[in-house]
Amino acid sequence: xxxxxxxxxxxxxxxxxxxxxxxxxxxxxxxxxxxxxxxxxxxxxxxxxxxxxxxxxxxxxxxxxxxxxxxxxxxxxxxxxxxxxxxxxxxxxxxxxxxxxxxxxxxxxxxxxxxxxxxxxxxxxxxxxxxxxxxxxxxxxxxxxxxxxxxxxxxxxxxxxxxxxxxxxxxxxxxxxxxxxxxxxxxxxxxxxxxxxxxxxxxxxxxxxxxxxxxxxxxxxxxxxxxxxxxxxxxxxxxxxxxxxxxxxxxxxxxxxxxxxxxxxxxxxxxxxxxxxxxxxxxxxxxxxxxxxxxxxxxxxxxxxxxxxxxxxxxxxxxxxxxxxxxxxxxxxxxxxxxxxxxxxxxxxxxxxxxxxxxxxxxxxxxxxxxxxxxxxxxxxxxxxxxxxxxxxxxxxxxxxxxxxxxxxxxxxxxxxxxxxxxxxxxxxxxxxxxxxxxxxxxxxxxxxxxxxxxxxxxxxxxxxxxxxxxxxxxxxxxxxxxxxxxxxxxx
Amino acid sequence: xxxxxxxxxxxxxxxxxxxxxxxxxxxxxxxxxxxxxxxxxxxxxxxxxxxxxxxxxxxxxxxxxxxxxxxxxxxxxxxxxxxxxxxxxxxxxxxxxxxxxxxxxxxxxxxxxxxxxxxxxxxxxxxxxxxxxxxxx
Numbered sequence: 001x002x003x004x005x006x007x008x009x010x011x012x013x014x015x016x017x018x019x020x021x022x023x024x025x026x027x028x029x030x031x032x033x034x035x036x037x038x039x040x041x042x043x044x045x046x047x048x049x050x051x052x053x054x055x056x057x058x059x060x061x062x063x064x065x066x067x068x069x070x071x072x073x074x075x076x077x078x079x080x081x082x083x084x085x086x087x088x089x090x091x092x093x094x095x096x097x098x099x100x101x102x103x104x105x106x107x108x109x110x111x112x113x114x115x116x117x118x119x120x121x122x123x124x125x126x127x128x129x130x131x132x133x134x135x136x137x138x139x140x141x142x143x144x145x146x147x148x149x150x151x152x153x154x155x156x157x158x159x160x161x162x163x164x165x166x167x168x169x170x171x172x173x174x175x176x177x178x179x180x181x182x183x184x185x186x187x188x189x190x191x192x193x194x195x196x197x198x199x200x201x202x203x204x205x206x207x208x209x210x211x212x213x214x215x216x217x218x219x220x221x222x223x224x225x226x227x228x229x230x231x232x233x234x235x236x237x238x239x240x241x242x243x244x245x246x247x248x249x250x251x252x253x254x255x256x257x258x259x260x261x262x263x264x265x266x267x268x269x270x271x272x273x274x275x276x277x278x279x280x281x282x283x284x285x286x287x288x289x290x291x292x293x294x295x296x297x298x299x300x301x302x303x304x305x306x307x308x309x310x311x312x313x314x315x316x317x318x319x320x321x322x323x324x325x326x327x328x329x330x331x332x333x334x335x336x337x338x339x340x341x342x343x344x345x346x347x348x349x350x351x352x353x354x355x356x357x358x359x360x361x362x363x364x365x366x367x368x369x370x371x372x373x374x375x376x377x378x379x380x381x382x383x384x385x386x387x388x389x390x391x392x393x394x395x396x397x398x399x400x401x402x403x404x405x406x407x408x409x410x411x412x413x414x415x416x417x418x419x420x421x422x423x424x425x426x427x428x429x430x431x432x433x434x435x436x437x438x439x440x441x442x443x444x445x446x447x448x449x450x451x452x453x454x455x456x457x458x459x460x461x462x463x464x465x466x467x468x469x470x471x472x473x474x475x476x477x478x479x480x481x482x483x484x485x486x487x488x489x490x491x492x
Numbered sequence: 493x494x495x496x497x498x499x500x501x502x503x504x505x506x507x508x509x510x511x512x513x514x515x516x517x518x519x520x521x522x523x524x525x526x527x528x529x530x531x532x533x534x535x536x537x538x539x540x541x542x543x544x545x546x547x548x549x550x551x552x553x554x555x556x557x558x559x560x561x562x563x564x565x566x567x568x569x570x571x572x573x574x575x576x577x578x579x580x581x582x583x584x585x586x587x588x589x590x591x592x593x594x595x596x597x598x599x600x601x602x603x604x605x606x607x608x609x610x611x612x613x614x615x616x617x618x619x620x621x622x623x624x625x626x627x628x629x
Contacts, residue, residue: 274581278608281580282508285609294516294612301515308508449505449528 006122007031007050011041011068012057012084017107021055021084024111025118038063042071051079052125053118055105058085058092066092066099073100078129080121084109162231162252165238166207168245170195182226182252200226203233203250210235210248229256271440275319275455279312311452319454326439326456329463336381336467340491343378343385343417344369347410350389354397362403365393370411370418376490378417384464391457392421392484398451400425400481416487424481433476437462498623499523501542503533503560509578509608513546516612522619530560537570544623546615548608549579549589561601574622575601578615580608 008030010021018034025032033048035041037060045051054072058065069081083096086107093104102124103117156163162179166172171192175183185199195204202224209220219236231252238247286305295301328334351367358365378385389408396406400423407422428436432443440455442448465472465486476482500522504510507528514524525540527533533547547560561575577600581589591597591605604618 278506278580281608282506282512285512286508288609288611289512289516292612294519297519305512308511312508444505444529446528446532449507 005031006052007033007048008053008055008118009041009045009051010034010055011036011038011060011065012055013037013060014057017057017084021114024114028115030118037061038065038068041068045072045075049076051076053121054079054081055084055118056081056101058083058096059087066095069096069099069101078125078132080118080125082117082121160254162250164250164252165247166195166211166250167192167247168211170207170211172197173247179252182229182231182254200224206233206235207248207250210237210250211245213237213245215243223255224252229254230259231255268439272323275440276316279316283309283312283316315452315454319456322454322456322460325460326463329467334467336384336464338379338381338468340377341380341382341385342375343380343419343488344375344410346382346385347389347408347419350386350393351408353390354393358397358406361397361400363397363400364405365397366405366407368407368409370409376412376415376417378468378488379491380468380488384468388461388464388486389419389421391461392486395457395484396421396423396425396482398453399423399447401447404481412490413487416489418485418487420483420485422481422483427478427480427482428474428476429478433474436474437472497521497523498543499525499540500619501525501527501533501537501540501545503527503530503545503547504578505529505548509548513578513615516615517619520616520619530563533560534563537564537567542573544574544576544619546576546578549577549581558600565601574603576604576606576615576618576622577602578606578608578610 006029008025010018010025010032011034012018012021013036015036018036022032022034030053033044033051035044039062041054041056042063045054056065056068056072060068065083065085069083072079072081080103081101082103082105083093083101084105084107085092096104102121105114105117156174156176159176160178162182163174163176164172164179164183165174169192172195173192175191183198183200183203185197195207198204202222206220206222206224210218213220219234221232221234224231224233232255233250233252235248235250237245238249240246286309289295290302290305295305325334348367351365355365393406393408400406404424408419409422410417410419412418426445426447428443435441436443437458439459442453442455462472465488468488470486470488472487473485474482475485500517502510502513502517502524503526504513505528510526510528514526517524525536525542527536530547533545545564549558561577564570564573564575579589589600589605590607591600591602597603597605603622606615606618
């Protein structure tokens with residue numbers, strides 16, 4: 001063993017003994033420090049530390065050897081301590097060992113009688129330090145392993161996807177909480193359980209596919225319906241390093257919401273297709289009639305058919321642009337530029353743009369200001385606001401019979417500007433009122449069949465008001481009329 | 493001769509089709525009564541005594557479209573009135589309504605099915621075919 005650099009502390013009140021030890025040990029390459037009593041020895045140990053061996057006399061002034069041993073042991077559990085004394089008795093030896101001394105070297109001694117026990121002690125120290133290191137390392141690894149295991153098991157058990165692991169004997173060996181919830185039939189069974197217990201042939205077939213798959217990465221997937229929910233199930237084989245399949249991991253993902261969305265999308269497309277097809281069929285039918293000369297003996301009839309076709313074509317075009325606007329809102333591509341806006345101006349413009357049509361039906365169209373005025377500005381997009389009020393006034397004029405009244409009113413209401421559009425037209429039944437903002441909803445009755453409409457206007461209005469953090473409400477009674485009220489917060 | 497003029501009832505919530513078909517049928521010499529709603533049509537059956545009914549499916553939901561012809565077929569007074577369905581709804585949500593065989597027509601309790609728009613010639617030919625044998629001498 002290479003003794004260089006190993007430090008030895010000698011504590012003895014006899015100068016000769018201190019220097020003798022220093023001489024013998026230094027010649028062997030040890031690094032030696034000396035102290036003349038217990039207190040000096042303890043100070044030195046505390047100050048310099050890291051001694052491999054301490055040679056300690058028992059009888060010393062100020063602090064004796066036994067007390068020093070106790071202090072050193074408390075400071076360093078690895079230091080090898082020898083007692084050197086001329087007055088050796090069995091009792092003192094036992095006492096010294098009990099306090100933590102490793103050995104006992106009686107004075108006087110030859111160099112070999114000193115060096116041999118020191119070497120033995122150092123060997124033992126090396127072994128014990130190594131053993132301690134190994135023990136600590138093992139404990140650390142065990143801790144890491146435990147943490148790692150609990151991490152993976154936490155991940156698996158917290159996954160919202162169901163996870164099942166089966167071995168090559170077709171037994172379920174692991175299932176997480178989500179899998180237990182999805183497949184209650186296999187919940188009660190202790191693991192391992194035969195995979196037949198799943199009671200789902202689709203799932204079993206998929207597992208079988210994964211277990212019998214050829215070489216190469218392979219994932220079998222299929223949609224499986226279980227208890228009103230739809231799951232996308234992926235099964236992938238687990239392979240040994242040899243390539244042999246030792247089992248399979250099955251992941252069940254709930255795609256019920258996606259499927260519902262898919263159905264909703266299909267229904268919407270189907271609805272749009274129908275809404276487009278009907279007016280197109282009407283236009284086509286009327287043009288066919290004109291071309292075939294079906295109305296050639298009646299020029300008025302012919303003109304009327306062409307005019308109706310034009311009206312239907314225009315309604316269709318409005319519907320398509322409404323649809324595009326709605327889609328843009330859904331995808332976030334509908335840009336509104338909000339700036340402080342005087343709603344009175346926008347509302348007045350919307351009213352004026354309907355003046356002519358109202359007059360044609362002898363409808364009295366009035367714009368009124370509330371008592372409190374409405375000078376508060378709102379933070380809004382001008383074009384959107386025009387679209388909102390134009391739509392509401394357009395509806396009011398459309399669904400009010402001749403000689404009716406449409407009242408538009410704007411007023412300040414606390415921190416909001418409130419605009420209401422009231423008509424004394426045909427009104428809506430409660431169930432019609434509830435659906436008024438739904439896409440393509442149109443109240444069907446003797447009056448409305450004569451009124452062209454897309455069923456999208458109010459949907460658009462509602463979305464625009466929502467985008468401005470506003471509120472829209474409707475009051476209506478069949479035969480009495482409807483009132484739409486919009487509240488928009490004023491700008492700070 | 494005027495009194496022998498057959499009556500055709502048109503039921504459609506699309507006002508343009510009502511006008512168009514009324515025009516076509518009146519020119520062909522039929523008396524035409526129009527309804528924009530099924531309930532209205534059913535209520536006027538007894539008064540108008542139509543010789544033939546042309547109706548749209550007017551689908552509010554998947555089954556209501558066919559309810560109208562079923563109601564007529566179940567009424568002993570009107571069960572023999574021929575019904576022609578003319579609709580823009582040939583299919584919806586993956587269901588294809590277009591009848592392919594005579595059995596399909598029977599199941600729909602209707603005598604003929606056309607998709608909108610139907611050429612006046614084809615519609616008139618079908619009406620003549622359906623009313624022909626009924627025409628009193």
